[in-house]
Amino acid sequence: PFGINSLSKLSEEEEMLREAVQRFAQDVVAPKVEAMEENEKMDPEIIKGLFEQGLMSIETDPELGGAGGSFTAAIIVIEELAKVDPSVSVLCDVHNTLVNTVLRKYASKELQEKYMPKLSADTLGSFCLSEPASGSDAFAMKTSCKKDSNGDWIINGSKMWITNSAEAEFFIVFAQSDPSKGYKGINAFAVEKEHGVEIAKKEKKLGIKASSTCTVNFDEVKIPKENLIGEEGKGYKIAIEILNEGRVGIGAQMVGLAQGAFEKAVRYAHEREQFNKPVATFQGMQFQIAEAATQIEAARALVYNAARLKEEGRPFTKQAAMAKLFSSQVAQSVSGSAIEWCGGYGFTRESGLPKFWSDSKIGAIYEGTSNIQRATIYKLASAELDA
Ligand code: CAA
Ligand code: FAD
Numbered sequence: 088p089f090g091i092n093s094l095s096k097l098s099e100e101e102e103m104l105r106e107a108v109q110r111f112a113q114d115v116v117a118p119k120v121e122a123m124e125e126n127e128k129m130d131p132e133i134i135k136g137l138f139e140q141g142l143m144s145i146e147t148d149p150e151l152g153g154a155g156g157s158f159t160a161a162i163i164v165i166e167e168l169a170k171v172d173p174s175v176s177v178l179c180d181v182h183n184t185l186v187n188t189v190l191r192k193y194a195s196k197e198l199q200e201k202y203m204p205k206l207s208a209d210t211l212g213s214f215c216l217s218e219p220a221s222g223s224d225a226f227a228m229k230t231s232c233k234k235d236s237n238g239d240w241i242i243n244g245s246k247m248w249i250t251n252s253a254e255a256e257f258f259i260v261f262a263q264s265d266p267s268k269g270y271k272g273i274n275a276f277a278v279e280k281e282h283g284v285e286i287a288k289k290e291k292k293l294g295i296k297a298s299s300t301c302t303v304n305f306d307e308v309k310i311p312k313e314n315l316i317g318e319e320g321k322g323y324k325i326a327i328e329i330l331n332e333g334r335v336g337i338g339a340q341m342v343g344l345a346q347g348a349f350e351k352a353v354r355y356a357h358e359r360e361q362f363n364k365p366v367a368t369f370q371g372m373q374f375q376i377a378e379a380a381t382q383i384e385a386a387r388a389l390v391y392n393a394a395r396l397k398e399e400g401r402p403f404t405k406q407a408a409m410a411k412l413f414s415s416q417v418a419q420s421v422s423g424s425a426i427e428w429c430g431g432y433g434f435t436r437e438s439g440l441p442k443f444w445s446d447s448k449i450g451a452i453y454e455g456t457s458n459i460q461r462a463t464i465y466k467l468a469s470a471e472l473d474a
Contacts, residue, residue: 108167123297144207152207162339169343173446174297184336186212193317213255215246226270232262238312242305253299273322283308294445338390338410341418341450348443352425386414405467412460415450
């Protein structure tokens, strides 16, 4: 059987979770993938199902409505969902590894108690960092925040490319209070849609079409002073430390995507006959399949190693960047090969393989482009040499 994860270090709970997510992905997600792709819209029943299954609060404390699971558990969920639909996977990834984690790690007890039960039950979240003029150079943001006479905050500006924003009711927002301080003027806020957030242009994309990506505008949006997350001026550290974790999640999404494409194509190659035998019996095919299997395994090892390092409280930033960089390369290459292994059928949308291929491209762009991962790896690897 294909798709068995050969990492040996998962706990019993983590293995059970993997099986439960596989069932959810097959029974609930798979039948809806084609229609969602056509309509470029997430099916609300899937979002509802993810919440009902407890998959939207994996690491959240049970007292706040969560499952109290490990970071690895969150990574397993992302990988398994991506095998069936990378759009559903990223919805879950952003909500868990970015939005919930910001609150869990940095917010006051009051903010956690106010928002985390809702984020566990039925309220979807978005993470608003990028802007039209600041993507890789994220700390050069223009969105501003200033205090009014009561100490509450007023946010003005535009965020771009915001995942989940068409469906979200809650937003983690980064804004600059004093450009003269550079990135040390950046603050993080817990923002409700009802505070006055405007969801604007929805992008039409190459891939992950069912995942919403919109511009989000803030026009004199007033945020209560209690909704500042962490200390004033520490927003930049919150953003990048959360992204270090998120990058492991995107690595997992890309591993799942590669595995999903691999399984579909290899199954087909076992059935499709040419020259009176299954095409998978040709050694030329077998060698390509073996290379792809090795690439996926190596990518998965990087992802789970980074996850375990993080859980053990050890440095993991370099490994997270490596996991994301390598997994997104593997996803592109394996999903491209998978199309070829299926010949003409692989080129049809019916095979599901063009979708995996188109979806794979995003791994090299969001949560820091491949060059940003390379810059991070270079910096840390060089520092290790100097140490
Ligand atoms: N981990 C921890 N701290 C880091 C760090 C990292 N990986 N990279 C930089 N920092 C810290 C530095 O230590 C420094 O802080 P101190 O002064 O306190 O030491 C500060 O950040 C600035 O460092 P640099 O001058 O080296 O940073 P920079 O301004 O050149 O760039 C960056 C920093 C914006 C974080 C950039 O490296 C980066 O990662 N850009 C990509 C942004 C990104 O990932 N956006 C994702 C948006 S969310 C998303 O995409 C979600 C989705 O699609 C699903
Ligand atoms: P740019 O920064 O303009 O990069 C253009 C090119 O220049 C890239 O090849 C890049 O690698 C290269 N480059 C830039 N700087 C350097 C450098 N220093 N060294 C070498 N090369 C460099 N953002 C959010 O905040 N929240 C979200 O939920 C979110 N979801 C997204 C969903 C989708 C579908 C997409 C497409 C984007 C999303 N983003 C989100 C934004 C995403 O994080 C940015 O697109 C990404 O960080 C790159 O920024 P940019 O698009 O401005 O590219």
